[in-house]
Structure formats: C-alpha cells, structure tokens
Amino acid sequence: MLLVYTQKITPRLRYTFKHLMTRILGIPVDFTTKIETFIAHNEVKMSYVKQPLGDEFFVRCQDLLFEQGIGEVELTIQQWDEIPCFFPASEKSTVPYDIFAASFYMLSRYEEYLPYVKDEHGRYTAQESLAFKNNFLTIPVVDIWCQKFLKIFQEKFPNIVAEKRTFTYKPIVNIPVAFAYKKRGMIRTLGGFATDIVRLRFSRFIDRLAVLIGMKEDPYDNFEAFIKLHKEYKTKAFYFFQIGDYSTYDHNISVYKNVFIRLIKNVSDYSKVGLLASYDSSADIKKLKMEKKRLTTSINKPVKRVRQHYNMLNMPQFYRNLIDLEFTEDYSMGYRDTIGFRAGTCSPFYFYDIGMEIQTPLQVHPFCMQFTGEVDAEIFTDEIMKMATEVQKVNGTFAAVFHNVVLSEQNIAWKKLYINLLKNIS
Incomplete structure (x- = not known):
C-alpha cells in the first residue's frame, strides 16, 4: 500500500492517483493529510505538496488537482528523456514534472471545456489539441509517463512490484x-439506380441489380x-x-x-x-x-x-x-x-x-x-x-x-x- 501525504484530499487528486497508481501500475494507494500519520508509516510512501518534509519520495504539486471548475492553465511543453511533458517541478522534486496534474489535464479532456474553434459538425478537432500542436498526439503519453515514474519509484522502493499488464x-x-443494396426499400432502391445512371456509375448499377435478383452477395x-x-x-x-x-x-x-x-x-x-x-x-x-x-x-x-x-x-x-x-x-x-x-x-x-x-x-x-x-x-x-x-x-x-x-x-x-x-x- 502506497501512502500519499498531501495538504488536501480532493476528488481530482483521488481520481488521478487511483487511475495512475492502481489501475495502470497496480499499486494500491491511500491518502493522509496528517504529518504524524505519514511519518509513522514505515512502508511505501510519498509526499505530494509544495515542499518536501524531509528526504522522502517527493513530487512537487501544481494547483490543478486542488482547484474546482475551469480556468486558464499556462502550459509549457518541455522534454523528460525525449518524452513531451508539462507542469515542470522544482529540482527538489524526485520526478521533474507533476505527472499527476498533467495526466488529469489529458484524461479529463480539460482543454475541451475551454473555448475552441469547432468544425462544420460542431466537433472538437485534433488540430485544436495540445498534443497535436506539440507533436505528441501519436504516442500514449500518460501510459509512458507512468512507466517512467515506475522506474524512478522502484529505484527508491526496490521491493515494490507493479502489476503486469498484457497488450x-x-x-x-x-x-x-x-x-x-438489399433491404433498403423501394424508394431508396429506385433512387440508387437513378443516381448510378446520372453519375455514370454503370458498374455499381450492375452490382446493385445482381444483388437484388440474387445473383451476387x-x-x-x-x-x-x-x-x-x-x-x-x-x-x-x-x-x-x-x-x-x-x-x-x-x-x-x-x-x-x-x-x-x-x-x-x-x-x-x-x-x-x-x-x-x-x-x-x-x-x-x-x-x-x-x-x-x-x-x-x-x-x-x-x-x-x-x-x-x-x-x-x-x-x-x-x-x-x-x-x-x-x-x-x-x-x-x-x-x-x-x-x-x-x-x-x-x-x-x-x-x-x-x-x-x-x-x-x-x-x-x-x-x-x-x-x-x-x-x-x-x-x-x-x-x-x-x-x-x-x-x-x-x-x-x-x-x-x-x-x-x-x-x-x-x-x-x-x-x-x-x-x-x-x-x-x-
């Protein structure tokens, strides 16, 4: 069981940690806001706050998981071993980015709540997304971040065993x-024949006829x-x-x-x-x-x-x-x-x-x-x-x-x- 110390337990924080640590990595997680409980815990633990308490495994938190509603979020894309990341943390942080806030931003589709230019059907398009604009749309960054986090986490806690997933x-x-062609009704069928003739699609006309008279599947x-x-x-x-x-x-x-x-x-x-x-x-x-x-x-x-x-x-x-x-x-x-x-x-x-x-x-x-x-x-x-x-x-x-x-x-x-x-x- 991983114990996470944080100053406030919010629905966003619980959701994100449960998904990344438990559903993806298979590591059970619990939370505490009490320093004495955290210090007394002798098993696997980490802090998710602004400043570390000591030399524990520490990830410096951004504000996103402690906020409510939607607001403007300033994002700067940098690299973590050639993998795009955002929400950089301080040098004291064991992990150089707040992967929990970044993952929540992606999973919740935070950017789709913000104003954007819609296509002709009123849809959100890839071109509007942070991933497309910064060339990481074709990689599963959240899952990659989890694997990179796990590697660092196991260096600190070598006895931790993550759940093995299968592709x-x-x-x-x-x-x-x-x-x-078949079972489309008399009006639609006649309309299809007429369209084939008008558009000079004679092969399609023949195929349609062959299907309807049972000569072809x-x-x-x-x-x-x-x-x-x-x-x-x-x-x-x-x-x-x-x-x-x-x-x-x-x-x-x-x-x-x-x-x-x-x-x-x-x-x-x-x-x-x-x-x-x-x-x-x-x-x-x-x-x-x-x-x-x-x-x-x-x-x-x-x-x-x-x-x-x-x-x-x-x-x-x-x-x-x-x-x-x-x-x-x-x-x-x-x-x-x-x-x-x-x-x-x-x-x-x-x-x-x-x-x-x-x-x-x-x-x-x-x-x-x-x-x-x-x-x-x-x-x-x-x-x-x-x-x-x-x-x-x-x-x-x-x-x-x-x-x-x-x-x-x-x-x-x-x-x-x-x-x-x-x-x-x-």
Whole structure:
C-alpha cells in the first residue's frame, strides 16, 4: 500500500492517483493529510505538496488537482528523456514534472471545456489539441509517463512490484449501413439506380441489380466471414449497430426488418455488441433513449456499450446523457479524421466530470484511429505500426475503428490491412 501525504484530499487528486497508481501500475494507494500519520508509516510512501518534509519520495504539486471548475492553465511543453511533458517541478522534486496534474489535464479532456474553434459538425478537432500542436498526439503519453515514474519509484522502493499488464488489440467495427443494396426499400432502391445512371456509375448499377435478383452477395454482408476471422486469431471484436431513424447522416436500413434483427442477434451471439448512436442523438437524449431501447429489444440483452456516429462527442453533455441512460462503456474517445490518442492514453479510464467534480461510473475506452475508407490504406501503414509498437511497450490496448463498409470486397486494401493487423499484433 502506497501512502500519499498531501495538504488536501480532493476528488481530482483521488481520481488521478487511483487511475495512475492502481489501475495502470497496480499499486494500491491511500491518502493522509496528517504529518504524524505519514511519518509513522514505515512502508511505501510519498509526499505530494509544495515542499518536501524531509528526504522522502517527493513530487512537487501544481494547483490543478486542488482547484474546482475551469480556468486558464499556462502550459509549457518541455522534454523528460525525449518524452513531451508539462507542469515542470522544482529540482527538489524526485520526478521533474507533476505527472499527476498533467495526466488529469489529458484524461479529463480539460482543454475541451475551454473555448475552441469547432468544425462544420460542431466537433472538437485534433488540430485544436495540445498534443497535436506539440507533436505528441501519436504516442500514449500518460501510459509512458507512468512507466517512467515506475522506474524512478522502484529505484527508491526496490521491493515494490507493479502489476503486469498484457497488450491487447481491440478491433471496433462500426455498422452505419448493414447492406449496400438489399433491404433498403423501394424508394431508396429506385433512387440508387437513378443516381448510378446520372453519375455514370454503370458498374455499381450492375452490382446493385445482381444483388437484388440474387445473383451476387451484398458486398457489405461480410459478417460471417469476419466472425470466423476473429475466432481464428482469438480476437474479440466490438460491433456497433446504427439503428436510428433515416436522416441526412444516418442511412441504415429499418431496424424493424427481420433480416436486420436476425443479423444483430447473430453477431451478438459471438461478439460484443453496442449502439452506434445516430448523428442527431448527440444533442437529443430522447432519441438516444429510443435507440437504446430498440437495440435492447432486438438482442434481448442489456445494452451497456455505445459509440457516437461521426464522433459527435460534445463534452461533457453527451457523457452526462450516457450516464443518465445507464450506459457504462463509451467507445467515442478519438478523432474521426486524425490518428492519435485524444486523451493521451491507450488505457480505459473513468470519465471525470469537471462541472460536477466527480468521478463517474462511465468507463471510456479510447481508440487511436478510425478508418472510413476516405483515404488510401497504404498511407497509414507505417504510422499504424509505430503507434502499435508504442502501445505494446506500455502493455496497453491498441483500439482501431473500422467500418463494415471499408471491410468489403470493394475495399481490398483496407480489408488486407485489417487482416494484417490481426496477424501481426493480435
């Protein structure tokens, strides 16, 4: 048991230490504000204050974990053995940076509470982030900081044994459109034929016709093949189905069609299934509640997992809505158009609501890349493997989001990449 002496025990401090020391490093931690209790403790201990009491393991604290609400935070990026860090500490500090304050800043998404320039969908973009501006978006800095801290900590306490984590690959599959051509209704089907003709997409016209008359399999109906693939490589995939109403950004078939319900049930028998919340539900809790009820009814199981379509992650309101509807796991923490670690970590963590100043029961599962088929798969290969290597070094979770659309035979390069990831890093 690690005993931490501090002048004030706040929810932020408890949340951050519990996550870094216990959930990542596996070291139990307790706190005290009494000097005599700290001095009498003969086991592992450290102080987290402005000045050390003596020659104990000491990390000089910044003010962030003792404040409430949001304020302007002055950040200067420096290097800790070639790893970007901020909140530098004095020379007396055993660790040259306050990794606890810096980690809280990243995990709580503090910067997303501050004013920022939104994109056309009202989203926070990677380009606004501290990590992007300072070139450390593609490394899980929080997990790296923890490993560096552990090395110094074990030099002081050689008998301390950290919990050994194992590297995990977690493929996440979005299902925004279950089928390319079939079961889409008369009006949408006729409209598709008309669009193919107007845009001179004659090969697509032929494919559509072949599927509809039963001469060819629908190109997006590849679920059985990928269930077998995941079994072969002993990898658990997470599938997220979009079942909201048809709209400008949501184009799936009706959830009331039996073939769609059977598909969802079949996938849920072999894999983890969650809700791909519709574009409009990001700001409408009633729609989100309705979609959760639809999926629950379809699979006859409680629905605890959710992702936001288009990554419409509006902090903190969307997460508050999830908590109100009793979701327990979110898989939206990442960027749709940029690879990297949005919260600076490759480890699941609990959402801390700065407005309420509490740790919530919602567990956030971050991903570091999302493939939509809008770019060439080969462009990403080197960066993907570099990030996977960084995650392997800290024994974290390498989570990547794919769409069933880009895993079809129409996207051979993406399908090849998906299989290679299973072979090489699963």
